[in-house]
Amino acid sequence: MAKGLLDQAARTHGGRVIAALAARFRDLDLAEEAFADACLKAAQVWPRLSSEGDGAPRDPAAWLYAVAQRQALDRLRRRVTRARHVPDPPEPPPSAEDAMTDDARLIPDERLRLIFVCCHPAVAPDARAALTLRLVCGLTTQEIARAFLVSEPTLAQRLTRAKRKIADAGIPFEVPGPEAWSERLGAVLSTLEVAYAKAHEDAAGAGAHAGYAREMLDLTAVLVELLPGEPECLSFAALVRYAEARRPARLDEDGAMTPLSQQDPALWRRPLIAEAETLLRRAARWRRPGPRQLQAAIHAAWCGRASLAEPAPWPTVLALYDALLTWRDDAVVRLNRAVAVAEVSGPAQALAEVDGLDSALFRDFGPFHAVRADLLARLSRGDEAVAAYDRALALDPAPAERLWLERRRAEVAPA
Amino acid sequence: MEYALVIYEDEAVYGEEGSQVWLDIFAQHEAFAAELVEKGLLRGGAGLKPTNTATTVRKVAGQHALHDGPFAESKEQLGGFYVIEVPDLDAALAWARKLPLTADGAVEVRPVLAGST
CATH class of the missing domain: 1.25.40.10 (Tetratricopeptide repeat domain)
Structure with missing residues (x-):
């Protein structure tokens, strides 16, 4: 029971906790290690929190953050101590009280900064998406390696190299200023497009790529929450929702791919389409069209189809592709x-x-x-x-x- | 942090020392360096004479050998460098973008080893 809750808490809150730690300590490795320490402690301590009845603190995110922060300080102290050769008193073990005193709302939300660090143009392109999925979405190295069709050691090495570059080259843990904004946001969105294309590629959805489509929905939700005034961001979030809405219709009963024009709209997930429409409308309101807005509009044209009896929206789709060519030829x-x-x-x-x-x-x-x-x-x-x-x-x-x-x-x- | 901004350009574009291109870019470098000095960011740097003045000492299996010319023949050559003190990579990259170049060229931005300047 506690194990399941811990896995879920780590997956749901890991990105936020790691981002907050990384922002505080300016050290991605330290943030990751401290978070892993906290999860280890949780595995020991949570099952003993029987007063709660469910083997978990009231506020798992706050608990993990509080413990991870202490672990990070402890690790830093040990680094210094090692240099001085003076033993240091150990931290008291985390207790059930941590569950009572903390509040997840007190964890600063630094995920946007972390996303900008992971997607910095100075980071190798083949590492950006992987690093984002690892640190912000909490995917394991194994999951990411499988999705990107590379061996786990190769991917682990890529991540290590990227983290070292971030630390050694002095890539700042900041959201870029206005002068670099469009270029840097472009790098973030391109990185996420690459990541999502991998998740979307496999129509079956059971394949390795589709494993993190859920995380892409979460990640884009985070992005639009943090950047509500960026139409390209809103449009990309809409696009991911339109595409995921159609997932149940992408295979026929034999397991063969069904082309978009032959998919039965009755199988599409309407709540996701509704979410996508709201996002795309918000994007359009800024009157700053861009390539992702047009791509999302193409998806919208398809998802507007109510049944196979309706004609496919080919003329609209063609007109939108013509417009898209002016942005992305x-x-x-x-x-x-x-x-x-x-x-x-x-x-x-x-x-x-x-x-x-x-x-x-x-x-x-x-x-x-x-x-x-x-x-x-x-x-x-x-x-x-x-x-x-x-x-x-x-x-x-x-x-x-x-x-x-x-x-x-x-x-x-x-x- | 300290960063080196290392300049690579096709030196042929400059022509002879004192040519119009050479004078223009030189004046721009003076202004660039003056701005860095004014902001208290300049830690060092130098412009280099063309590669036809270069001599390379290479050590092969413990033995030294000299040859005329730069260490590698390439389309673009090392032309000079600045060392600046700025808070982070983004700030260093912003200065690299402002660095005077002819139409084509590259600036490699690298952190300086701690304690080496």
């Missing part, structure tokens, strides 16, 4: 736009646009070959379509995508 946006072009102007024009893209860039990008295959099939160019499906299948897609691709391929080339 990259090959992936153009590829997605081509899918809408196929529905609005026909597959021939869409194929012309897809073939105008840099094919070398997309050589190992499965979705590119899947889109091409579909367009070729619709133009009755069966052999070429089969070749493109084979190319997509050779790139080791997730099981749900594989099943869908195999099915489409079979329709074009009956065995």
